[in-house]
Amino acid sequence: MTKLIMATQDCTNTLEEFAQLVSFKETLMLTLCVLNLFFSPVATLGNLLVIRALWKVSSIPRTIRKLSLSLAFFDLAVGLFAQSMYGVIIAVMLRMAANGNYSFDFLCPTILTIWHFCAFFLACASFLSITAIAIERLFAVSLHLRYQELVTSKRAVIALVSLWSGVVASIYIVLPNRNNITVVIVELVGLLIS
Numbered sequence: 001m002t003k004l005i006m007a008t009q010d011c012t013n014t015l016e017e018f019a020q021l022v023s024f025k026e027t028l029m030l031t032l033c034v035l036n037l038f039f040s041p042v043a044t045l046g047n048l049l050v051i052r053a054l055w056k057v058s059s060i061p062r063t064i065r066k067l068s069l070s071l072a073f074f075d076l077a078v079g080l081f082a083q084s085m086y087g088v089i090i091a092v093m094l095r096m097a098a099n100g101n102y103s104f105d106f107l108c109p110t111i112l113t114i115w116h117f118c119a120f121f122l123a124c125a126s127f128l129s130i131t132a133i134a135i136e137r138l139f140a141v142s143l144h145l146r147y148q149e150l151v152t153s154k155r156a157v158i159a160l161v162s163l164w165s166g167v168v169a170s171i172y173i174v175l176p177n178r179n180n181i182t183v184v185i186v187e188l189v190g191l192l193i194s
Helices: 002-024 026-056 062-098 110-142 144-150 153-164 167-174 176-193
Strands: none
Touching: 002 026, 002 062, 002 110, 026 062, 062 110, 062 153, 110 144, 110 153, 110 176
C-alpha cells in the first residue's frame, strides 16, 4: 500500500512539473511534442530496416548479431512506445491548456507511471545493450583464441535475458525517491564497463 502511495506521489510530482512546463514554456513543450511525434516513426522505420538487415546477414558472428538485434529491438520499442506516448501526452496537455482546462489529473497514476516505466526500462535496456556490445567487442579483441570458448551464444542469450528482465526499471518505479540515484548508478556502471 505504501508503494502505491509513493508511486502516486511520484506521478503527482511529475504531473505538476509537466503542468508547469505546459503553462509557462508552451513553445518548448510544443517543440518537444512535434520532435517526438516526428522522430517516433523515423526511429521505428529505421530500426525495422536494421532488424531486417541483421536478420538476413549471415557473415556476422552469432553473438554480436544477437546483441545488435537486441539493441535494434530496444530502440524500435523506444520509437513505438516511449517517444510516441510522450508526444501524445504532451499533445493532450497542450490541447487541454489551449482550451483553458488545466486539470490533468486523469493522467495519474496509470498513464504517467506506465510511460515512466516504459521510457526508463527501454532507455536503460538500450544503454546496457550498448555496454554489452562494448564488452563483447573487448573480449573479441583481447581474448583472441579463447574468445570462441568463453563467449558463447548461450551466454549471450543469458546476458540478453538479464537486460530484458527490467530489474533496474522496477527499482526505478518501486523506489521513486531514489530515481536520480538509480539513473546515476546505471550510467556510471555502464560507462565504466564500456
